[in-house]
Ligand SMILES: Nc1nc2c(ncn2[C@@H]2O[C@H](COP(=O)(O)OP(=O)(O)OP(=O)(O)O)[C@@H](O)[C@H]2O)c(=O)[nH]1
């Protein structure tokens with residue numbers, strides 16, 4: 001009985017995700033769903049991205065958090081349209097939550113919509129929100145063992161951002177081993193190393209985004 | 220939280236536990252990589268000395284035949 005109910009819930013999410021995907025396609029906007037543990041640096045990477053791509057790409061952000069609008073406030077400082085979703089305890093964003101706010105946005109006026117998911121290395125990976133790509137931010141303080149321990153998020157993501165490389169000298173994070181494990185889980189996946197403190201790796205990340213946006217617009 | 224939303228429970232992953240012949244200290248890393256690289260395989264654990272193998276995977280994404288096929292490419296014979 002229980003299984004039946006859950007199947008319906010998931011089927012419902014996939015149905016709404018398909019609606020979202022069609023809506024994004026109609027408006028020619030590329031959407032990335034950025035996931036990762038609490039504090040891995042998702043908002044920090046976004047802030048750096050806004051600085052770099054402002055004036056070049058028309059961007060907006062959907063911020064998913066359990067509570068508060070702290071992340072949305074940080075994005076708003078960059079003069080980029082942002083909508084906060086508070087899940088009030090929910091551990092991930094789903095397609096319905098994204099649809100509700102996306103319908104209020106002027107999608108036709110956008111090239112790039114970034115959805116920052118709730119900080120969580122597990123559940124968000126299971127829910128399609130209608131994005132073009134998923135991305136995962138893993139910071140070096142979390143440990144190089146995380147890809148094999150949380151495989152789904154790396155399987156589902158098109159890009160892995162290994163963040164906080166500025167503090168590598170103070171961590172026992174083995175970059176080579178992490179890269180090897182991620183590539184084993186998802187052969188051919190793009191892996192980038194970034195620091196929001198020094199700005200290292202932000203340009204290659206923005207270049208990856210530019211290409212994905214362009215590919216979408218030429219589709 | 221996860222209990223409320225039910226996520227993590229709906230994935231219906233399967234765990235395969237079997238013994239296989241043909242593992243060596245030199246090929247085992249490559250075999251693990253080939254299995255893990257399949258879309259639905261999340262975890263692989265192999266004991267080289269007795270061939271004991273555990274594979275956790277999503278049957279919705281990867282078929283049993285694909286797993287056997289990946290093993291076969293390395294001349295590993297599984298007895299399921
Ligand atoms: N040293 C260093 N600190 C960083 C870097 N990126 C982010 N931080 C810090 O890490 C902390 C968490 O960063 P956030 O950007 O808020 O992380 P988040 O993933 O958005 O967190 P949630 O939204 O709460 O899940 C902040 O104090 C950042 O200043 C980095 O590259 N290097």
Ligand SMILES: [Mg+2]
Pocket residue numbers: 042043044071116
């Ligand atoms: Mg954040």
